[in-house]
Amino acid sequence: MSGARHNAMMNWRRRRGSGSAIWDWESDAATGAASTGRASADVVRRRRLGAGLALVLLVAVGAVILAGGPGSHGRAQARARVRPPILVAPDRFDRAIDRVLAGSPLITEGGRRRREIALTFDDGPGPYTGHLLRVLTGLRVPATFFAIGNMERYFGASTVAEQRAGDVVGDHTQSHPFLARLSRADQRREIFAQAQRLHGLGLAFPRLFRPPYGSFDQSTLAQLRRFHMLMVLWSVDTQDYRQPGVATIVSRVVAGAHPGAIVLLHDGGGTRLQTIQALPIIVRRLRARHYHLVTVPQLLLNDPPPPGQAVPPRLTGG
Ligand SMILES: [Zn+2]
Numbered sequence: 001m002s003g004a005r006h007n008a009m010m011n012w013r014r015r016r017g018s019g020s021a022i023w024d025w026e027s028d029a030a031t032g033a034a035s036t037g038r039a040s041a042d043v044v045r046r047r048r049l050g051a052g053l054a055l056v057l058l059v060a061v062g063a064v065i066l067a068g069g070p071g072s073h074g075r076a077q078a079r080a081r082v083r084p085p086i087l088v089a090p091d092r093f094d095r096a097i098d099r100v101l102a103g104s105p106l107i108t109e110g111g112r113r114r115r116e117i118a119l120t121f122d123d124g125p126g127p128y129t130g131h132l133l134r135v136l137t138g139l140r141v142p143a144t145f146f147a148i149g150n151m152e153r154y155f156g157a158s159t160v161a162e163q164r165a166g167d168v169v170g171d172h173t174q175s176h177p178f179l180a181r182l183s184r185a186d187q188r189r190e191i192f193a194q195a196q197r198l199h200g201l202g203l204a205f206p207r208l209f210r211p212p213y214g215s216f217d218q219s220t221l222a223q224l225r226r227f228h229m230l231m232v233l234w235s236v237d238t239q240d241y242r243q244p245g246v247a248t249i250v251s252r253v254v255a256g257a258h259p260g261a262i263v264l265l266h267d268g269g270g271t272r273l274q275t276i277q278a279l280p281i282i283v284r285r286l287r288a289r290h291y292h293l294v295t296v297p298q299l300l301l302n303d304p305p306p307p308g309q310a311v312p313p314r315l316t317g318g
Contacts, residue, residue: 093297097207103307105221106231110260111303117261118296120144123268125155144296146210149174149194168295170208178215214318234264237317240275241266249278
């Protein structure tokens with residue numbers, strides 16, 4: 001079995017109906033030749049998952065019920081309900097992402113015509129995510145999260161709470177590897193496993209992807225193209241994961257702020273109290289400069305970036 005045939009095992013195909021985007025998949029003819037028992041089981045599982053919108057809704061309802069129990073995540077969710085509703089149909093975000101993808105497989109920032117900035121949080125969900133969500137809700141700031149699959153088992157309720165609050169959840173792989181060090185097949189598994197997990201939590205199949213450590217290669221881009229995902233890098237790196245102090249995190253965001261900026265922050269991977277403490281100051285200072293905080297899809301919808309953005313020479317965060 002060639003690598004290419006194996007990689008073509010699964011094709012996601014997008015359908016639209018009744019104003020909603022529905023993800024479905026079809027197995028390639030190569031699947032039969034490729035099958036190990038595990039691969040076959042995967043195919044069956046994926047087919048079941050893709051059975052239709054009804055199942056998606058059922059899973060969503062189940063996940064919401066599970067997430068509504070007692071504990072900090074349940075409280076975070078209850079607080080999150082007071083967020084203002086998102087007035088843009090999700091389908092419009094999908095089309096905005098499609099338009100960007102037509103010109104470039106990746107972005108580092110949005111367009112520069114509007115004073116809008118997207119705050120993004122990587123490496124959750126984790127023990128600080130609920131607290132972070134409450135702070136964001138209090139600030140009325142929507143955010144974009146790039147979540148790790150292995151964390152969903154423990155903190156999946158926070159991911160559901162993010163989605164219910166109107167935040168956007170993107171794929172940050174299953175186990176946070178350096179993708180450029182992996183084979184093409186392993187890269188696909190890392191990307192797809194988390195997408196599948198988010199789908200299982202009742203979220204839409206993710207349209208946004210961020211590579212851990214900013215590590216990717218042409219194989220990564222090929223897989224993302226197959227899954228109709230846009231790679232979202234960043235234009236402002238706070239390095240908050242190093243815990244440089246609240247004042248330093250704030251000053252890095254404010255100094256780097258520009259129209260269309262995508263800011264890299266973290267809600268997992270260690271103690272995130274500095275990030276959480278920095279947020280109200282960041283938001284206040286950005287708003288004083290007349291910036292509006294939006295999610296990444298909103299940024300792309302309002303002011304799409306020019307095609308063919310250059311990749312920064314040194315990417316160390318993510
Ligand atoms: Zn990361």
